[in-house]
Amino acid sequence: MLLEPIFWSLFSLGGFITAFLFPVTLFLLFFAAPFHLWPTDPAAYSTFGGHWKEPLVRLFFFVLIGGSLFHGTHRLKFMLMDAGFKGRSAEAFLDVILNGVAIFGSLGALFYAVRGWLF
């Protein structure tokens, strides 16, 4: 209950992050090369690995992954409640599992963002 405003805020922030940044990122990484829509392959190991050395790129992916997880898991919670997961215990269970995915996923992204850069 105490943390609810924080999760709602992260949900809203994640909504902006995913809306503005996800389409172009997914297009470049997953569709540009396979459908021959881009002159290079932005996801190729040498290309992406080269960009990954830059701190701004690492920060970008940390923000993108964290924002998408907090946004999507919050939405999933309410979709599951719509689907019939009702009641205090069900909601508490969803909170623990879904917020856990968002928190640990974001920490994982932070770990990979700073690994090889700061330590």
Added chain:
Amino acid sequence: MPMTSREYAWKRRPGWWLRNRRYLMFQLREAGGVICALYGLVLLNMLVQLRAGESAYTAFLDLLRTPPVLYLNVVLFALVVWHALTWFMLIGKAQPIQFTRQPLPWKVVFGINVLLWLGVSGAVVYLIFGGI
């Protein structure tokens, strides 16, 4: 008279969003948000494979590019784009920060956000992926 707290009763029945097209579009937007989280996990795994080395990373990328996964990704990508467009629409309707005396028409705010989206996407191409 002492105040007592009352919980808001959850009234919607399962499947309410199948009742009409507007509810269905709303729920597709919600699904698009969930798909974003799924892609967040895919990107996280991409970083894990990048750390593991070239062969692991390339195997993961090849898996993503097999036809069934690729075409599934196209469908999921459409939901992500729908999520983005409807998010820009709702910004115009909610307008938490009002810059003018009267709220701007939501279509104007939507248009501004789409232009902003194109600008941000261009910046991502150049700053994050090194340009064309």
